Amino acid sequence: MSHNSPQTLYDKLWQSHVVLEQDDGSALIYIDRHLIHEVTSPQAFEGLKLAKRQPWRISSVVATADHNTPTNHWERGIEDPVSRLQVETLDANIHEFGALAYYPFKDSRQGIVHVVGPENGATLPGMTVVCGDSHTSTHGAFACMAHGIGTSEVEHVLATQCLVQKKSKTMLVRVEGQLRRGVSAKDIALAVIGNIGTAGGTGYAIEFAGSAIRALSIEGRMTLCNMAIEAGARMGFVAVDQTTIDYLKGRPFAPKGDDWERAVASWRQLTSDEGARFDQVVELRAEAIDPLVTWGTSPEMVVSIKGRVPDPASFADPVKREGAERALAYMGLAPNQSVESIAIDKVFIGSCTNSRIEDLRAAASVLKGRHVAANVKLALAVPGSGLVKRQAEAEGLDKVFIAAGFEWREPGCSMCLAMNADRLEPGERCASTSNRNFEGRQGAGGRTHLVSPQMAAAAAIAGRFADVREIVCKEPV
């Protein structure tokens, strides 16, 4: 490529990590940060040991236990013996091989791997970040090339510090304008997925840009990049700006002193050049985005809070029509039913999508002085990490949640995927700030509706889906 031709951010990130272009069309890509959790790593460590290989650069590893860990009664330990063995296996592997940092179960900094990495400054702009977890795209908020990998690739990165990759196509998702009150990064994410579909991003690396994206906090950008995988994209990212740099300053693993100045200077290059060409461009207006609610069993099945459940007969494509019919049957919904008429059983505020301090503040601002409706059996607030939890408690948010009738829990993945005891029972319906509404995701037979933290709080108060703008606009917040 000529030195003068404008480059996308993805071109720059890719180029700076190519170790070797191979004759067969693949490239060896260097990996800077390797995040590890207990579910997708045991077989990788076992493979390494069986082959008598040593980790290439163990100081690239940041590890935590998050999927299996309980969110209450920590004094009892992990009661499920199968879960406990998996967490203890991670303990043993880190004990044997080491890590830059390990936040085990009950550690004060333990939490969801995608919350823990950034808040400790272990995710830095320009890095390649991988993890045996699809939501690794979260770290793209820092202009990283960040994506999920399978366990074989976890072993490959442990052994070689590289991945065999092929370059993706590029997509620019530009969101211009100003989000309306009550609308958040989660709604942008759902709007994008609703627009391009769950396979719309397949084969692409998505750059999110535009004035509405620049106006987002780092937490909001993480929410958005987190769900790039739900649009099928390999990764999603946002260029570096002052917001990125301000967030990182002073974090434990962020550079210090002269290194900080040099790092910031190099990070400022991590933007797409003026005139850079993308393979595809998608444009959205921020003002046009309503608070959204998913109605089906795929994140692309999404509608405005003011909307109605679609009639499957309205889909021309027979595969989509059958998909909608199956989704409505599973979800127990009727065609043309208004979203605001759908009553809920449980509320979950948490997950790597929406468990950061800003998310808890947003939910608490809606809950303050109000109470969860009588028909809601359980409302859970699960902070993303020990640090988030303590910050929230310092701000008194825990008291707001508890006074409103929520349970205030310990950090972890919790009811996003229900590997621990937090789950839906068959037929139960949940307003959830997580990222997947797949059949059985939150428990066999459970029915998940994806929403923002504000909208989950509004649903908790109303006992059904409700427009948060009508709750908070009645009085000054």
Place this chain on the structure above:
Amino acid sequence: MDAFVRLNGLVAPLDRANVDTDAIIPKQFLKSIKRSGFGPNLFDEWRYLDVGQPGQDSTNRPRNPDFVLNQPRYQGAQILLARKNFGCGSSREHAPWALLDFGFRAVIAESFADIFFNNCFKNGILPITLPAAEIDALFAAVSGTPGFRLLIDLERQVIERPDGVSLPFAIDDYRKERLLNGWDDIGLTLRHADIIREFEERRRREQPWLFCG
């Protein structure tokens, strides 16, 4: 990893789009620290009428007679026919492990989710993408023809239908070569250890903050 060269196999159809990896292997089975033994729990929530638990013997669990893989005509299937965006969602490699353990060596679909697609190649499973019209025709052929089989020839990159129609398919050269030979990716990469080390040292000099700790 077993090499994949040619496969003449019975085809089973799974006629729905966006089949996610939570459906392929539900979360409770991810607690295992092994790579094998996931086959009995492949599509667990669709295949059985009760909720399966890890470590449970599935032999006598109540089966869902409506689920396609429970139909006698598809017993022994090695090729799964699917729709758009197969394998979306979680990165869990337990999904291809479960497919392989059940007996599948190839999945043919209109499109695949990226991480699942990649994971297949690491386990000797060949995922093949075909145009929607060819997928439609295959679904019609499978349902209309008991014992419908396909011959997949990776070397020639072609699927041969029993009626003599050949369906060519694309595959990246590097993936094809590795699959044909059953090569160990890590061993291949480590042949370049010196180049990796050189790259790493340069990076460490230029951007030392990436190597803190």
